[in-house]
Amino acid sequence: MNSEKEKIIIGNCSGFYGDRLSAAKDMVEGGPIDVLTGDYLAELTMTILYNQRMKRGEDQGYVGTFLKQFTEIAKACEEKKIKVVTNAGGLNPSSMASKIEEIVDELGVSLKVAYIDGDDLAPRIEELNDAGEKLNNMEKGIALEERGKKTLTANAYLGAWGIKEALDAGADVVVCPRVTDAAVVIGPAAWKFNWSRNDFDALAGSLAAGHIIECGAQATGGNYSFFQEVPSFKNVGYPIAEIFEDGSFTITKHPGTGGLVSVGTVTAQLLYEISSPAYMNPDVIGHFDTLKIEQESDERVHVSGCRGSSAPKTHKVCINLSGGFRNGSEILLTGLDIEEKAKLVTDLIFDNVGGKEQFDKVDIQLIRTDKEDPNSNEEAQASLRISVMSSNPDLVGRLFSAKTTELALASIPGYTGRAGIATGHFIEYWPALVDSKFIKENVHIDGKTIEVIPTSQMDYEEIYYQKEPYENIVPEISGYKKVPFGKLYGTRSGDKGGCANLGVWAKQQDAYSYLFEFLTVEKIKELLPDLKEFEIDRYELPNILSLNFYVHGILQDGVSSSTRLDGQAKSLGEYLRAKNIEVPEFLIN
Numbered sequence: 001m002n003s004e005k006e007k008i009i010i011g012n013c014s015g016f017y018g019d020r021l022s023a024a025k026d027m028v029e030g031g032p033i034d035v036l037t038g039d040y041l042a043e044l045t046m047t048i049l050y051n052q053r054m055k056r057g058e059d060q061g062y063v064g065t066f067l068k069q070f071t072e073i074a075k076a077c078e079e080k081k082i083k084v085v086t087n088a089g090g091l092n093p094s095s096m097a098s099k100i101e102e103i104v105d106e107l108g109v110s111l112k113v114a115y116i117d118g119d120d121l122a123p124r125i126e127e128l129n130d131a132g133e134k135l136n137n138m139e140k141g142i143a144l145e146e147r148g149k150k151t152l153t154a155n156a157y158l159g160a161w162g163i164k165e166a167l168d169a170g171a172d173v174v175v176c177p178r179v180t181d182a183a184v185v186i187g188p189a190a191w192k193f194n195w196s197r198n199d200f201d202a203l204a205g206s207l208a209a210g211h212i213i214e215c216g217a218q219a220t221g222g223n224y225s226f227f228q229e230v231p232s233f234k235n236v237g238y239p240i241a242e243i244f245e246d247g248s249f250t251i252t253k254h255p256g257t258g259g260l261v262s263v264g265t266v267t268a269q270l271l272y273e274i275s276s277p278a279y280m281n282p283d284v285i286g287h288f289d290t291l292k293i294e295q296e297s298d299e300r301v302h303v304s305g306c307r308g309s310s311a312p313k314t315h316k317v318c319i320n321l322s323g324g325f326r327n328g329s330e331i332l333l334t335g336l337d338i339e340e341k342a343k344l345v346t347d348l349i350f351d352n353v354g355g356k357e358q359f360d361k362v363d364i365q366l367i368r369t370d371k372e373d374p375n376s377n378e379e380a381q382a383s384l385r386i387s388v389m390s391s392n393p394d395l396v397g398r399l400f401s402a403k404t405t406e407l408a409l410a411s412i413p414g415y416t417g418r419a420g421i422a423t424g425h426f427i428e429y430w431p432a433l434v435d436s437k438f439i440k441e442n443v444h445i446d447g448k449t450i451e452v453i454p455t456s457q458m459d460y461e462e463i464y465y466q467k468e469p470y471e472n473i474v475p476e477i478s479g480y481k482k483v484p485f486g487k488l489y490g491t492r493s494g495d496k497g498g499c500a501n502l503g504v505w506a507k508q509q510d511a512y513s514y515l516f517e518f519l520t521v522e523k524i525k526e527l528l529p530d531l532k533e534f535e536i537d538r539y540e541l542p543n544i545l546s547l548n549f550y551v552h553g554i555l556q557d558g559v560s561s562s563t564r565l566d567g568q569a570k571s572l573g574e575y576l577r578a579k580n581i582e583v584p585e586f587l588i589n
Contacts, residue, residue: 008192010185010209011240011254014038014086015216017045017063023216023238024069028076030254033240034192036077037184038066038086039214043497044559046153046178047320047427049090061091062099070173071103077172078109085163085184089175091153093117094444097175114171116162118441118452119178121317121434122154128438135317135432139498139552149321149428156315156434158441159282161197162452163187165443169450178318180281182210185241193245197283197311197455200463204286204308205247207279211286212251212269212303213239218492219251219269221259223570225490225577232258248304250296261299264507267544268492271503275496275550277541278309280316282436283455285309287465289541307465311455314433323428323561324360327396328387328421329404334370334414338382341412342366345384348411352403359396361389363563387421387563396423429497429558470542472516477584485527486577488587489515493573498555498562500569502576505546511587512545518581524549527579 011033013023017040027036040063053061066088077084089096097115104111121128125144128135134143135154144151155178164187166174176184189195189206212219219239221230237257243249251266253259270288277289291306329349333341346364356362367383374380390396408415436454443450488511493502504519506512525532535552555562555569566572 005244007242007244008035008189009033009240009242010035010037010188010213011238012037012039012213012216013069013238014040015214015218016040016042017048017065019216021065021069025072027238027254028073028080028082030237030257033082035083035085035188036073038069038088039181039184040066040086040088041090041178043318043320043429044427046091046155046318047560050153050320053091059092059095062093062096063088063090066096067099067103070100071107074103074107074109074111078111083167083171083188084173085176085188086174087176087179087184089115089177091120091155091177093175093177097444100173100175111172112170112445113173113175114166114169114443114445115175116158116166116179116441116443117177118439119155119158121156122151125151125154128434131438133434133438135319135430135434138431138433144319144430144432147321147430149323152320152322152427154317154319156317156439157282158315158439159183159454160186160190161283161455162441162443164190165450165452166445167191169443169445171445181214182207182281183283185210185213186281186283189243197458198460200284200308200310201306202245202247202308203284204306205249205303206243207281207284207286207308208270208288208291208303208306209241209243209249209251211279212266213241215269215272217259218272219265220253220261221265223492224260224265224268225486225492225573226264229262229264230260234258247306248302251301251303252299261301263293263295263301264490266293266301266303267505267546268490268503270544271492271501271505271546271548273494273496273501274503274548275501275537275539277539277548280312282315283311285312287467289467289543290465291543293544307467309464310460310462313436313456315436315439315454317432317434319430319432321428321430323426323557324389324391325393325396325424326387326389326426327400327423328385329401330418330420331384332416332418333382333384333412334377334380334416338368338370339366342384345407345411346386348407349386349404352406353400359388359390363387365563367565383418385421385563385565389426427558427560429560431497470540472513472542474513474517475510475584475586479585480582481585481588482580482582483588484577485579485581486574488583489577491573491577493569493571495555495559495568496550497558498553500551500554500572502549502551502572503546504549504573504576505544507545509545512542514584514587515547516540516542519547521549527581528576
């Protein structure tokens with residue numbers, strides 16, 4: 001391993017807007033780090049920040065809780081020479097940088113603040129259209145202008161080189177807008193080792209490191225399939241990446257903290273929210289099917305060998321549209337004749353409100369959680385979920401709720417209403433690509449502006465790494481036994497806009513060899529019949545004994561608009577693990 005070589009130690013204190021507030025202070029005080037990062041942005045978060053700015057003024061639109069965190073750590077960061085890099089700038093990195101400078105002055109510390117902008121494409125939509133950039137939906141192939149919905153936010157995912165420029169110019173705090181989740185790690189690593197734009201293997205390694213630690217405690221035992229292996233979930237330590245000059249790295253956490261750092265926890269997080277193993281970033285393509293994961297020692301996992309290819313010629317853009325308005329009702333159906341009760345209630349509701357056809361979208365789900373001969377009142381209940389959407393807020397407003405409530409004493413036996421359906425304005429997520437030549441990224445520091453050109457717009461030789469083909473060898477099988485899928489295999493699932501990924505991994509080679517042949521797309525749809533209607537891609541990562549399934553369209557138009565009970569597909573993996581499957585007997589010993 002590289003433990004004695006020069007390294008940069010990067011700790012992450014946030015995986016989402018709402019993560020543990022004390023994590024920044026814990027990371028700074030818990031042990032040595034060189035850089036503190038925080039990831040606060042998701043597709044939905046951009047809209048939350050948009051609404052904040054609309055309600056509170058144009059100087060808003062950033063993650064306000066970060067200011068509290070920064071106030072707690074500023075003096076320690078100065079004393080310990082810890083750099084801070086965060087995307088908490090959100091929609092307004094300039095205002096956040098100003099607020100941080102006010103805190104710096106109040107505390108009397110000497111920390112230089114920089115901010116980055118250029119990600120906001122919303123004011124440039126017409127200009128881009130005129131230049132031939134139609135911002136087609138990556139899933140639907142439809143041009144943005146054809147959708148006919150109001151654009152709320154449109155932010156390109158910027159890369160790491162603006163961060164490196166800021167650090168090169170002496171910044172102690174770098175406030176980022178919508179950069180890729182891994183960029184806040186790639187940038188400091190590139191600064192430390194002065195990597196060139198075409199050091200693709202080293203960059204790919206730091207991309208993998210950034211992807212692993214960006215979701216905070218998910219890399220250190222959080223949301224882990226084999227959670228019984230985690231010694232304690234009290235005071236779970238947040239992840240640290242010790243990155244070396246060749247791009248290899250070690251994942252660890254501060255001593256004395258809860259959680260777990262193992263090959264399993266790192267593998268699970270590597271699979272989180274990816275599609276193809278060729279993981280795209282504006283600076284490099286990292287090939288996650290080439291790297292190697294090894295347990296170095298207790299709470300230390302070493303990752304090496306990630307190959308990199310040339311930066312893509314496009315930047316991904318997160319566009320949020322005003323989707324319209326929604327309302328709905330959830331009704332508990334109890335006992336016998338569940339389907340007949342569901343039909344009667346559904347028909348009565350839409351008769352009351354004037355028919356289904358007046359709505360833009362109607363979604364009806366009958367969730368059968370009832371059991372035969374139940375042992376409790378709850379075991380006798382199923383759930384009927386009805387959601388309606390419209391561009392007309394009056395159609396899905398109070399009148400809809402009132403007309404549903406009117407049925408409480410005039411319909412099925414045991415009628416029981418229940419809160420839980422999302423109501424009000426909703427957002428439609430629109431993922432798109434834009435030619436990188438249109439990206440105009442700027443770093444602001446010391447009253448100066450530094451322009452940053454995307455790597456793909458420079459004159460570098462194009463390189464694309466081709467991995468070696470994998471030959472699967474299945475051991476001889478003498479007999480089978482039925483067990484829950486999760487007895488042998490771990491999973492990690494999550495949302496990718498309107499799609500979802502479902503990563504599956506094995507702990508040992510024989511189990512993977514069987515999984516490789518067994519778990520086809522057809523078998524997934526057989527085991528999880530509610531996925532039959534969706535297009536599913538299968539990707540193979542034999543280097544880490546894993547498969548990844550990418551389910552198109554399952555979350556409709558993103559988290560805000562999804563009518564699924566689990567609108568972020570976080571539980572999809574555990575659903576698969578609950579299924580009984582036939583496996584070779586020798587795997588169960």
